Amino acid sequence: MTGGLTMRAETADSRTQPAVQVPIHVKGVSKSFMQNGVPLAVLDDVDFYASDGEFVCIIGPSGCGKSTLLNIIAGLDRPSKGVISLHGRTLDSRLGEVGYMQQRDLLMPWRSVLDNAVIGLELKGVSKNEAHARARALLQDFGLAGFENEYPHALSGGMRQRAAFLRTVLADQEVFLLDEPFGALDALTRSQIQEWLLGMWRRVQKTIVMVTHDVDEAIFLSDRVYVMSSRPGRMKLVQEVDLPRPRLLEMVTQPRFVELKALLLASVRGEVTDG
Numbered sequence: 001m002t003g004g005l006t007m008r009a010e011t012a013d014s015r016t017q018p019a020v021q022v023p024i025h026v027k028g029v030s031k032s033f034m035q036n037g038v039p040l041a042v043l044d045d046v047d048f049y050a051s052d053g054e055f056v057c058i059i060g061p062s063g064c065g066k067s068t069l070l071n072i073i074a075g076l077d078r079p080s081k082g083v084i085s086l087h088g089r090t091l092d093s094r095l096g097e098v099g100y101m102q103q104r105d106l107l108m109p110w111r112s113v114l115d116n117a118v119i120g121l122e123l124k125g126v127s128k129n130e131a132h133a134r135a136r137a138l139l140q141d142f143g144l145a146g147f148e149n150e151y152p153h154a155l156s157g158g159m160r161q162r163a164a165f166l167r168t169v170l171a172d173q174e175v176f177l178l179d180e181p182f183g184a185l186d187a188l189t190r191s192q193i194q195e196w197l198l199g200m201w202r203r204v205q206k207t208i209v210m211v212t213h214d215v216d217e218a219i220f221l222s223d224r225v226y227v228m229s230s231r232p233g234r235m236k237l238v239q240e241v242d243l244p245r246p247r248l249l250e251m252v253t254q255p256r257f258v259e260l261k262a263l264l265l266a267s268v269r270g271e272v273t274d275g
């Protein structure tokens, strides 16, 4: 296939530009919203990419445009400027091309956990029986066994998020966008969730782009971390995380981890938050 894998020009900045065509490539994306008749600049000339099978995190102060960036990648919103390509293809509509777990879990209150989980499969035309069978096979792994017939209001925040994540995993897109997926925790601690997420990532072999506000979490999970400035969000720092895998909890005390954390914190610090 010509035009498939093309090498980039040697002049490209290797920190912000991938070497080959990748699942997600955002180039020079800016976005403004009209608020009270005045344009509000939310994203400013953002470059971003995620390669095949990578785990990439985005951190930045509240209100800097992280969710807006994911909305644009997912095709729910359009950039004011710039290009988004998926595997080198720039599509008019990207809706349904990537799996997206939004910041709010967006479960349908009138559907059971099981019926919420299979929405993506139903949209793909998978039969209800088959879809339910696939969902049931994962209930245990997602800590939802025994809750499949419950409605969202009966679940804890953490369970609702896991149900939304199960729906994303079942839809089986190549790329998952996760917007602060585990903010509402229940019985599981943050580190348990992180280890679980890494295990799931290894199993499903997807490309994951995750927004978090937690620097430790970003380092622990990622191959590369992007730090955004406060609004209008720019990519302030792009940092490769050169820690070996599998990642182990004891790594957080190792010198390289501590060094990366200092680098990222120095970048995050000084950015003002706008709730």
Ligand SMILES: Nc1ncnc2c1ncn2[C@@H]1O[C@H](COP(=O)(O)OP(=O)(O)O)[C@@H](O)[C@H]1O
Pocket: 033, 034, 035, 040, 042, 060, 061, 062, 063, 064, 065, 066, 067, 068, 069, 231
């Ligand atoms: N649809 C919209 N219309 C107008 N303003 C918006 C819209 N969506 C987001 N914004 C504004 O854009 C800014 C960035 O929002 P968001 O992307 O949600 O930030 P983050 O996810 O980093 O906290 C905020 O000031 C928000 O009010």
Ligand SMILES: [Mg+2]
Pocket: 066, 067, 068, 103, 179
């Ligand atoms: Mg957000």
